[in-house]
Amino acid sequence: MGNDSLSLQAIPSWRRAVLKVGSSLLAADGGGGLSPRFALGLAQFVSSSVLAGREVVIVSSGAVAAGRAILPRAAEAGAAMAQRQALAALGQARLIELWQRFFERPVAQVLLTHDDLRNRRRYLNARATLKELLALGTLPVVNENDTVSVDELKLGDNDNLAAIVAALIDADVLFIATDIDGLYDANPRTNPGAKLLPEVLELGPEVLAMAGGSGSAVGTGGMRTKLEAAAKAGAAGIDTVLFNGRRPEVVRELVHDRLHGTRIRAARSRIAARKYWLRHAPLERGARIVVDAGAAGALAGKGASLLPGGVLAAEGEFRRGDMVEVVVRGQAGDSAIARGISQYSAVDVGRIAGRHSRDIESILGYNYGGNVIHRDDLVLLGS
Structure with a gap:
């Protein structure tokens, strides 16, 4: 398939990553559910x-493919959305x-x-849950909630979901495992x-033009959606790595931070992208937290x-x-020093102002963490 001589390049050092695994790497041949053949090396x-x-x-596809093996009669071409959602519900347990x-x-x-990722409060809840799961030493496996989604299962949805999750958890790199070696200058x-x-x-447009449609009968994403995902990740300062998850020698080299595939560089560093967004995202009108x-x-x-x-x-x-804006109160008045994302509403901040973090739950009856604004969600003005 094309020019696939094994040439290796170094992957920059990373601490946190998202690995997206497509259906083509998990579905058994002949519609027989899921196969561990390629998943083992990735694991x-x-x-x-x-x-x-x-x-x-891990952002993992494969739930619908798993469901097809349980109820093959519901897997006919052009199946109604409700049927496909039912297959996803059946297959989720098998996938996990x-x-x-x-x-x-x-x-x-x-x-x-x-919707979880567009709604600001649910976005924060999702991020807090994922980071807590990592802190507890678990392995989070993320999938789209197809069972209750009101939109149809879209082309490449999990590619884009993986990019959003990468930004959500402040990942350093997004790995996308597929059934092709990477991005080619023509259809290999x-x-x-x-x-x-x-x-x-x-x-740029010339790179996007190189991407074709989906090459797999079980996957919902083609190379173009992977490039769209890379663009989303890049906007958050996250590099994307495309590689062939069907080639064990390629997967083994990833352990040593060596890549045979395509690295898509972010336009700016992850920290710079995050700080830029925090600096320029719109403020709620009149929303301020006054500090000493x-x-x-x-x-x-x-x-x-x-x-x-x-x-x-x-x-x-x-x-x-x-x-919100963070201002310090002094004899000459209030001076804006920072802006950031508040973990609590204005009413709640007023209730816990001046109190110790350990008292939050006893005051409010719930606790979103000990910080009013976490340092990762804050940018200093003038810096």
């Missing part, structure tokens, strides 16, 4: 990475069972919809002279999170997940 890559102190979230058999650590199923299935592109510096001098010094000098103890007041109306 070994994940296990080696975790043992090295890294964190991995497949991944759990490879790991001694617990596998946690996380089902998301795009029809053009024997097609050449693999080891690196893409910019996803001690809190202002900790934010500016120590890179700390904003704790309730340093808060004097909340002004304006804002909800959990809204972008």
